[in-house]
Amino acid sequence: MYLVYKPEGSDEQRWEYNPRKIMSAEREALEKRTGRDFSDFTKAVANGNSGCRRALLHMYLKREHPGVRYEDVDFAWDELTLVQTRAELIFIREQAAEHASPEQREAMLEGLDQAIAEAEDDGSEGGGKVLPPIVA
Numbered sequence: 001m002y003l004v005y006k007p008e009g010s011d012e013q014r015w016e017y018n019p020r021k022i023m024s025a026e027r028e029a030l031e032k033r034t035g036r037d038f039s040d041f042t043k044a045v046a047n048g049n050s051g052c053r054r055a056l057l058h059m060y061l062k063r064e065h066p067g068v069r070y071e072d073v074d075f076a077w078d079e080l081t082l083v084q085t086r087a088e089l090i091f092i093r094e095q096a097a098e099h100a101s102p103e104q105r106e107a108m109l110e111g112l113d114q115a116i117a118e119a120e121d122d123g124s125e126g127g128g129k130v131l132p133p134i135v136a
Contacts, residue, residue, distance in 0.1 A: 002083045005057060007075065015060045017082065030055050033070065053080055086119040
């Protein structure tokens with residue numbers, strides 16, 4: 001999964017977002033900033049929580065520009081997105097096919113099939129095992 005930041009009038013910035021690879025000091029800073037434990041934080045990011053996404057963007061920007069302050073991080077909603085890779089979408093589709101209610105299954109699978117067709121490859125060879133994006 002990628003966090004993609006495309007501020008109006010500027011170049012796109014993209015970071016691989018894998019909650020399992022965020023270092024402990026950064027996890028603790030995210031927890032402190034958002035008031036959520038890391039498991040809840042990752043779920044909130046996936047669910048579109050603006051405050052959690054802002055904290056995550058701040059973390060990535062701070063890696064590249066150590067002087068950037070949280071107060072300086074501001075974005076329009078359409079400037080920051082999470083983009084899932086094809087492998088992640090295939091994993092989600094498999095889960096939906098198995099667990100979605102019959103009433104929802106067809107529409108969900110149709111939407112996921114379209115997203116898979118349009119998705120970017122994750123760059124890995126052989127399509128290794130995809131772990132769920134949420135840290136439990």
